[in-house]
Amino acid sequence: MNKKAPNLYNHLPSVDQLLKQLTTEIKEYGHEQVVSIIRSELVLVRELIRSGAFESLSPPDLESIVSATQQKLESNNQSSLTPVFNLTGTVLHTNLGRALLPKQAIQSLLVAAASPSNLEFDLNTGQRGERDSHFEELICELTGAEAATAVNNNAAAVLLCLNSLALGKQVPVSRGELVEIGGSFRIPEVMERAGTQMIEIGTTNRTHLKDYKKAITDETAAFMKVHTSNYHIEGFTNEVSTQEITLLAQQHNLPFIYDMGSGSLVDFSQLGLPAEATVAEVIAEGVDIVTFSGDKLLGGPQCGIIAGKREWVEKIRQNPLKRALRIDKLTLAALSEVLKLYRNPEKLMDSLPTLQSLTRSQANINKQAKRLLALIKPVIPKLYDVSIIETTSQIGSGALPVERISSTAFAINSINQSDNEIRSLALALRKLPKPVIGRIQNGKIILDLRCLETDSSVEAEFIEQLSLLQESA
Numbered sequence: 001m002n003k004k005a006p007n008l009y010n011h012l013p014s015v016d017q018l019l020k021q022l023t024t025e026i027k028e029y030g031h032e033q034v035v036s037i038i039r040s041e042l043v044l045v046r047e048l049i050r051s052g053a054f055e056s057l058s059p060p061d062l063e064s065i066v067s068a069t070q071q072k073l074e075s076n077n078q079s080s081l082t083p084v085f086n087l088t089g090t091v092l093h094t095n096l097g098r099a100l101l102p103k104q105a106i107q108s109l110l111v112a113a114a115s116p117s118n119l120e121f122d123l124n125t126g127q128r129g130e131r132d133s134h135f136e137e138l139i140c141e142l143t144g145a146e147a148a149t150a151v152n153n154n155a156a157a158v159l160l161c162l163n164s165l166a167l168g169k170q171v172p173v174s175r176g177e178l179v180e181i182g183g184s185f186r187i188p189e190v191m192e193r194a195g196t197q198m199i200e201i202g203t204t205n206r207t208h209l210k211d212y213k214k215a216i217t218d219e220t221a222a223f224m225k226v227h228t229s230n231y232h233i234e235g236f237t238n239e240v241s242t243q244e245i246t247l248l249a250q251q252h253n254l255p256f257i258y259d260m261g262s263g264s265l266v267d268f269s270q271l272g273l274p275a276e277a278t279v280a281e282v283i284a285e286g287v288d289i290v291t292f293s294g295d296k297l298l299g300g301p302q303c304g305i306i307a308g309k310r311e312w313v314e315k316i317r318q319n320p321l322k323r324a325l326r327i328d329k330l331t332l333a334a335l336s337e338v339l340k341l342y343r344n345p346e347k348l349m350d351s352l353p354t355l356q357s358l359t360r361s362q363a364n365i366n367k368q369a370k371r372l373l374a375l376i377k378p379v380i381p382k383l384y385d386v387s388i389i390e391t392t393s394q395i396g397s398g399a400l401p402v403e404r405i406s407s408t409a410f411a412i413n414s415i416n417q418s419d420n421e422i423r424s425l426a427l428a429l430r431k432l433p434k435p436v437i438g439r440i441q442n443g444k445i446i447l448d449l450r451c452l453e454t455d456s457s458v459e460a461e462f463i464e465q466l467s468l469l470q471e472s473a
Helices: 005-009 013-018 023-029 031-049 062-076 103-114 136-143 154-165 187-193 209-214 242-251 279-284 312-319 321-325 329-341 346-353 353-358 361-375 419-430 456-472
Strands: 145-149 170-173 195-200 225-226 256-261 289-293 304-310 384-391 405-414 439-443 444-448
Touching: 005 031, 005 145, 013 031, 013 170, 023 031, 023 062, 031 062, 103 136, 136 304, 136 329, 145 154, 145 312, 145 321, 145 329, 154 187, 154 256, 154 289, 154 304, 154 312, 154 321, 170 187, 170 209, 187 195, 195 209, 209 242, 209 289, 225 242, 225 312, 242 256, 256 279, 279 289, 279 304, 289 312, 289 329, 304 312, 329 346, 346 353, 361 384, 361 405, 361 456, 405 419, 419 439, 419 444, 419 456
Parallel strands: 170 195, 170 225, 225 256, 256 289
Antiparallel strands: 145 304, 289 304, 384 405, 405 444, 439 444
């Protein structure tokens, strides 16, 4: 016990004294929260006194405790969602929020958030309306589907479709399509939770039409195909085409559900990107129900879209689970605006951030890298060296997993070849006011510039805060 402790205790300001210095904070954060943090700060100071941390009779003064309280209040009330620079080389990074919304969607979202709207109100009849009406026609126009609905993500879309069309019944699925999606969710588990019995057919690498035929019983309720969007099997393989399954399903009057995962509405090959079947192409082949994500290749908000034949969509829509899984007004507002952009494909690459990032040429990225290198070198701590390298980006979020896009990056190397120094700098980059998220590869920090906007204000923000790295070195 510190013998000076009693005197130090007596010099501590009271809660009331501190409150008189924090009137502005009380108005902003509320009396209860301010008092709670003041008391926690006083407890901390008393513990320091008890441990003998202070060498003189001068206790922490009123001003220092006020300052500590203000900092804690500010920290506690900051949003846990922090904007970051995505320099990972993965455009649709699941952990970083996937697709960025275009300005039209953001504006629509803000309007929907700030005002009452006709979300489920028919302005013509004055009666209850249907929220799907705000986007269904757009989806049908762009895909050729007869009807459409949407839920909160694609896993929910698959769950709802199976529960609606195959509850208590059997659904054959190729073993080669039993994928595990993000967050360790697996197709077999989703099917089990949907109340369906999964019938595995074929083998991991080869499945034939005869396997589907053999699986048909009186308990078969639907066929299901799952797009292996996050891996690719090569070699001695065989996959049954959607046309073949469609014909078989029609012969037995069974619905055919196709989980496309990262469904695209445009021909990527026309944009200089790896080819991927579009939703419209799959529906044209006769598939009854297609499910796909809104926040992957579509470039919109998180949601799961269900499109296809009217009779099956209506049955899905009537499922009580639909209400539990439906999208909210903010997602709806953003989705509608993103879909409208697809009506003008000539301007799509200029208006949709996802396609802007995916279609940036390496020459454009390389030009940006050369311009910024001279600005970065002086602010990087002397322990490190930075250079420009050629690299490859990926689309991400399970879309075209084996395909890569040529890109340019900064490679930051430890002069001492120290792994600890590299990890320390990676942490310091993540601690910047706007964290910089790259990747560590071959003992270097790689900052892929594909997703760094060329807007001067964005580049300035990126460069200026790097000077703070000197303090953490």
